[in-house]
Amino acid sequence: MRLFPLIFVIAGLAAPAFAENRALIIANSNYRQGEDLAAATQVLSARAPLEAAGFKVFAGADLGAVAARGILAQMLAQVAPGDRVVILLAGHFARSGQESWFLGTDALRPDLATVGGAGLALGDVLEIAATAPGGAVLLLGTEPRQQPLGRGLQPGIGALEIPQGVTVVQGDTAAIATFAAQQLPLPGQSLKAKLSVRSDLLAQGFLSDLVPFLPIGPGTPTGPVADPFAADRAFWEATQALATPEAYDAYVARYPNGLYAAEARAEAARIRAEPGRLARLAEDALGLSRDQRREVQRQLALLGYDPNGIDGLFGRGTRTALTAWQRANAFEANGYLTRAQINEMAAQAEVRAATLEAEARIRQAEQEQADRLYWSQTGAAGDELGLRAYMRRYPDGLFADLAAERLALFDAARAANAAAADRAEWDRAEAVGTREAYAGYLAAMPQGSFADIARERIAALDAAVSGESARAEAEARERALGLPALALSLIEARLGMLGLEPGAADGNFDEETRRAIRRFQQARGLTVSGFLDQDTVAQLLSGAGN
Known part of the structure; x- marks a missing residue:
């Protein structure tokens, strides 16, 4: 869980005089591949109302991935404590099992391996929004239109891991445009109230009915106070959104006899009694990036401690592996890292990597020696039987390309010398390319010029069928990384x-x-x-x- 300064709690209740709210609007309508989104440009109509409501707006239309990241970075550089943040993205989206991306207009059939360079990862966008808890809204607009995608991706927005204090609203681009231009800029209303009139939008995350998203300015009629404890309740809701001991302490300091004072004291005590809390906070203070966490997982795996994935997310598998490594190295076995442990693990991994590399060089030299010896005994002479024997044992061997070239010459010569009927049967089998087709050739021409090749093709197809399940599992394991x-x-x-x-x-x-x-x-x-x-x-x- 992220820890934010108390100033963000206060910012969720009333914007300080020095705050300048920020908004980002990207309207991607015209894609190089895929169908255009007819209503995407309508979201730009929200610019003027948001500026009138006090937002500094960063806007762009039909942006590629690099330009989209650039304008997002410009906005992030100007976000300050107390700001409210609105991010509106309209265009095509893609998703995998673990992440979703907003695609730039220059996306060319991205797949799971290349999509990171083709758009904005919504996980990163949500992290930016989380810098303004209680005052951050992410609006996502799209349409059911086609966008070519490669392996591992599907169109649309997947399940999102929404940080505390962030509101996410999804819907058709036209509906999102209307909401952003008409309801969102209205002062004095909570997000929950603004969204209650929109059955065509899906809202998730932080939805308070007590805290106004934009305060009422000076001179604006406020009306009668319906709830004398509204401020107490609003402060408590913001406190619960953070759910840290410091936030509960701040509530008690502000309302020592408040409606939720006893609960706040109990929650603060419960969290402080959490096993390993100090160790967790110490690791949080290191500020490890996702790439640094991947490196820790890689080192654990290298040292023989299974982290159950190298994804940069420290789940139960990684914590268990860390605990086992700590116990084996006489550290306190709590599953949380210190800087000294990171350095020690890196040193051990470096030694282990060098050992594995040396072992691999020896093993590879032995394998190459065996490869060369078998080549000298079989394929080096250049006869077809020897070449085929070599290819069966070493399909990826040192001389595999050479063997394939020489076998192609034998195949061409056989084709030239084959009788017309034999050649016709073989051409039919090759055109179909199935096991049944090659078996049919053997039935018709058991002593044909291509009989040996037909048997090899059948054996290869049988091996492919038997290995198809293993290949699918291996491919799935690679994607899951x-x-x-x-x-x-x-x-x-x-x-x-x-x-x-x-x-x-x-x-x-x-x-x-x-x-x-x-x-x-x-x-x-x-x-x-x-x-x-x-x-x-x-x-x-x-x-x-x-």
């Missing part, structure tokens, strides 16, 4: 440094990359699948600059 595009490019660069020929380091894993991964896994005694898993990533990224 949730690695950003930069990490994928870094992995390809690392494979290239090791001489494993993965192709271009562009973050897109093609067959060259898969073969390089298989070679890496084989040399290090890992499960050979050609797909990334926790152990493969932990070893690949050791010594890669991290």
Whole structure:
């Protein structure tokens, strides 16, 4: 849970005189790929009403990913304590199992590996909104129109992990535009009251019916006071949104005999009695980024402590692994990190990585020696039987490309010499390419020129069917890692440094990359699948600059 200064609690009740509220509006209507959003530009109509209500508005239309990040950074740089923050994004969205993204207009069929560079991650946008708890609104407008997406992505907005004190409103772009221009800027009303008249919008997160989103300015009629305890209740609701001992202490100091004073004292005492609370607060004070947390998880995996994923999120698996590592290294086993422990773990991981690298070089040298020996015994002579024997044992071997080229010559010669009927049967089987088609060729031409190739194709198809389930599981494990595009490019660069020929380091894993991964896994005694898993990533990224 995030800890915010008490000033943010007060800011949720009445905007101080020095606060200048901020709003960001991005209206993406015209996409390079995918259908245009007819009503997206309507959200720009909210600019004037928001400015009239005291907001400094940052606005842009049809922005690519880089421009969208730039304007978001401009707004963030000017957000100060006490500001209210409105972020309105209208356009196409994409989601995976764990994150959602607002796509720039230059998004070109992004997939799970490249979407991080194609738009704004809503998790990051929500973190920015969380700097104004109780006064932050994220408005998301979209339409049911087509946007080409690659593997691992689906259109729309997934489940959001909304920080405390942040309100998220979703709906059709036209409905979002109307709400942002007409209801949101009205002073003296809570967000809950503003949204109560809009059945066409989905609201989640912080929804107070006591705290006005915008205060009533001087000279504005306020009407009779309906509830003499309204201020008490509003302060309590803001306190509950933070739910820290300091926030409960502040409530008691403000209302020592208030409606919720006894509950506030009890909650503060309960939280302070939390096991490991001081250790948790000490780790929070380190301010570890998500990438730094990924590095801790990678080091744990490298040292043999399973964190149950390298995703930068410290869940139960990571805490359990940390506790086991601390216990093994004579630290207090509480599952929370200190700076000294981070340094010690990094040193151990560096030693372990060097050991694994040395072992891998020895193992790889032995495998290459065996590869070269088998080549000299089989394919080096250049006969077809020897070449096929080599390819069966070493499909990713040192001489696999050469063997494939020479076998292609045999295939071409066989095709040229085959009788017309034999060749016709084979061409039909090749055109279909199924097990049944190759079996049909063998039935028709049991001694045909292509009989050996047909048997090999059948064996390969059978192996592919038996391995399809394992491949799907390996692919799912790789997707579940949730690695950003930069990490994928870094992995390809690392494979290239090791001489494993993965192709271009562009973050897109093609067959060259898969073969390089298989070679890496084989040399290090890992499960050979050609797909990334926790152990493969932990070893690949050791010594890669991290």
